[in-house]
């Protein structure tokens with residue numbers, strides 16, 4: 427149903443520019459901002475420095491009326507100098523936290539650059555604390571440190587830490603679908619309704635809304651990735667017997683239909699039924715995209731590597747919005763998970779993997795694209811040079827998956843161009 431690009435190349439044939447230089451990205455702690463909203467009885471305790479606390483506070487905004495579900499246990503200078511027992515202090519903080527917040531069912535100890543520098547073993551800390559607080563509270567750990575990560579890897583590390591905790595699916599159970607990747611509740615509900623209309627089920631989501639309702643996993647699990655940055659989680663799921671359903675990602679009409687079609691094929695749903703179920707939503711999405719196509723069509727776009735969403739977004743913008751791709755940079759090009767996307771991208775697409783920020787800035791400046799998608803650190807300098815930018819982090823914070831959000835996704839790219847036009851009048 428989803429035609430490859432007329433000039434498709436096949437994943438194996440693409441040329442990728444590999445960059446290994448200075449990087450300009452947020453760290454994996456950032457994922458806590460959307461994960462803490464999703465898993466409603468979880469708490470994220472960052473074991474880090476005041477810098478980590480400031481990053482989280484400024485990125486998440488100050489929550490005045492809500493009890494936040496994340497905090498930072500600050501490693502002080504005397505901990506860094508080895509003058510205090512950081513483990514003892516951590517145990518004290520966790521004890522106080524769990525006493526004050528009896529609603530917490532899942533506690534993540536989140537490692538940071540400082541905790542890694544002092545080699546604080548959070549895996550041992552998590553199992554030690556579990557002995558005290560299980561079964562009321564499950565205590566897991568993962569690293570969100572900025573050493574060799576991109577910001578979306580925080581979600582991958584978090585979900586990979588949850589996989590060993592998932593209950594085993596009953597043997598000989600009928601196939602069940604697992605959708606993997608944090609989605610806003612409203613989007614999850616829309617997908618649930620579509621799967622139900624297709625007759626696909628049971629369907630589970632990882633992460634689940636509650637830590638006490640973790641989805642089962644086993645040989646009967648067929649999983650669809652909702653995000654392209656979940657390589658470690660996928661590996662962990664396969665270690666539990668789950669099987670991946672290769673598909674494009676559910677961005678825009680083509681991506682969403684391709685994604686649903688992968689599940690439909692695996693669950694024996696006929697093409698005609700799929701077409702009937704998705705047709706009204708496809709039509710609504712196409713109508714919503716129309717006004718933005720007028721603004722985006724023919725415009726040239728350049729992606730800096732940042733969120734790992736770059737390849738699916740480039741496919742959406744090229745195929746459905748008529749944009750020209752100058753360069754599609756991504757921190758990691760996971761060829762297996764992105765195979766269906768790469769097949770749909772135009773011939774001659776320039777990919778770059780990894781980052782050498784100065785060289786990429788040079789290429790960007792000489793290409794003078796109409797729009798650049800990049801991290802916050804690059805956006806202001808480029809804007810000052812007269813280059814219009816879109817913050818890639820916004821694409822992770824906003825609901826952009828599925829048919830009903832296709833128009834909002836397109837608008838995120840159209841808005842900076844419209845703003846630039848207005849400023850120039």
Ligand code: SF4
Nearest residue numbers: 453478538539571572
């Ligand atoms: S984890 Fe590292 S990169 Fe992230 S805020 Fe803390 S110190 Fe900075």
